[in-house]
Amino acid sequence: MSAAEEPVLFHTTGHAGRITLNRPRALNALTHTMVRRIDEALTAWERDPAVQTVVITGAGERGLCAGGDIRAIHDDARDGDGSASAAFWRDEYRLNARIARYPKPYVAVMDGIVMGGGVGVSAHGNVRVVTDRSRVAMPETGIGFVPDVGGTRLLALAPGELGTHLALTGTQIGAADALLCGLADHYVPSDSLPDLLDALTGLPAAEAVAGVARTPPQGVLAASRDWIDACYAADRVEEIVRRLLAHGDPAAKETAETVLSKSPTALKVTLASLRRARRLGTLERVLDQEYRVSCAALTMPDLVEGIRAQVVDKDRRPSWSPRTLAEVGDADVERFFAPLGERELGLAGE
Template identity: 40%
Template sequence: MLASTERVFHLARYGSRQIIANAMRSMASGSQSPPPADDALIIQKFDGKRMITLNRPKQLNALNLQMIRDLYPHLQKWESNPDVKMVIVKGAGGKAFCAGGDVLAVVKSAKTKGSTVHNDFFREEYKLNYLIGTYELPYVAIIDGITMGGGCGLSVHGKFRVATERTMLAMPETALGLFPDVGGSYFLPRLAGKLGMFLALTGYRLKGADVLHAGIATHFVSSEKLGAMESALISMPAEKINESQIDRLLGDFQRQSPTLPSFSLEPHLDQINSIFDGSTVEEIVDKLKADGSDWARKQLTLLEKMSPTSLQVTFRQLTQGARLSFKDVFTMEYRLTQRFVEDNDFFEGCRAILVDKDNKPQWNPRTLDGVSEEKLGWYFSPLPEGQDLVLSPRAGAKLRSSV
């Protein structure tokens, strides 16, 4: 769940001006009228379909707790309604699908006596992520624009994820003193080779077709085709809607789009698979130093800016997540969230990047070897009795995502 309330911190810190400009172009409006400006979540009903528009454009459609609480029962209701055959989700405003979760509200809650938002937000967000990942209806996420943290949780676990040339997807939580959550423990280690570990530790931005090449998007459609694609999805006869038909329709629009650009990371995949296959974060750092290439030095510089605690937690998170079920990763991730709001670095990252904006976080500890095994063990240990998030298996449901 990446921070994003007033601004997305990494646009200034990580993004080039051209990438930002591309991400901020107007999205295709589709065939429907713009949603009301005062509703954070817009629901539109069509014959056999439901379209969700995340409508906080000034906040880059960042998720808040109320949006999660509104969305969850809608998805539950539609799944049990035989008249609903497909769900489509997109973002409003022309800049983002969803730039993350409202972490400033979480930080404020954790420092306010009697507030439970820092407990409730993560708990309810993860229940929503699990529902999407096991959803029985076809779920189509149009990830046009900025898609980070919580936005990945709303899209990656669904059956269909449509990227465009304007998509910018990342999980850069280690720069904020946090970790790549919302099911990142599950989908990141299941990407090809060591790509997931690379993305998780460095916060690398996947742009446009890169999201498809990485195996996160299922389709790539030119942004100029989105309006027609949405209309075609909405116009599908309800009685003919199934996953094969949707896949065929999205594939047709992908073929109508310009030639798919090559994977920008292709020249470095061998390095990624070798270097990020280390048995510890320290070994990865040593391998980057030994490699000596310009690319390796750039990654090393990035890692040196990240929270050492976040790097160590993230490495263990992905290592364990590779062996856990989709359901059980959320128990682990919820424990981690509650430990992070008890510790130092998450607050310091928010202060430096979102509040004071000096971009000079003072991590504690400052080095990787300063993060003790005892401290790491505490992060992953069970919460006090009755506080763990334990999800119940969903009867008849199966994991829908192909990631």
């Protein structure tokens, strides 16, 4: 395999260690190999005094990373025993935790599309840059899955009920809203990114970013806080939908229709995950919970069906099972949180 074909590229320039996700035709979707190699590079650079800053970017024009390789997860859940996906998540979630605790500046350039696993390798960093092209989302409920990669902790920490809104709907947000929700730290116009990357080779990360950071164009979420906070404060998805439909703002009614298009099971498990994440405290404890939930999702029909409809056949017409929120009982939700025994991720105990 030539260097250009490697799924993730590494090089150092000046004081910066550069990670480039290099699957542009797949929107830089993460594979297990990529996760392992990023972890190896972080180990080497943590010990290398010449590397003072780590910078992650995505190849191509479309974005940093659209998430994990969900086609592989689909095939494993449908035709395999789920062990490959569980092994991938085990290493991916450990990488997410490592990024959050990395002792050197970790600069994530969240340009273009940043979704799912892409959020996991960026939004846990300590210097997170969004641009005018950023489209950040956790869209898992649309494929019968639940926000993972520490996403339930990130969203649980967002102001008010903004995180609940983003988690249930999978809504894509731009730079200002990513800053508002705590998913990013700085706005840099996309045409200034070359200047930023050049500055990072010689300047401390904070100084390099400060030289090009600007005030972002206005977002949309701040003006919707009244109905978002009121409607999503409910503890049951059915009640959230009822409040959205009853609210006078047309955007609230449209949002209810969006929620109702998602997997009923995934919606209820996502809401439970977020509420529990608020109480769990540390990222490691949340990742342990997410690992339980993700492994359980492998055994449920909606994950395979959701990926089929959105990514494989692309008919956008998933047939969820169960089909309605009323058919998903508390016991159905609780099974996603069942302990895994010897298969636990176990980050919180390390």
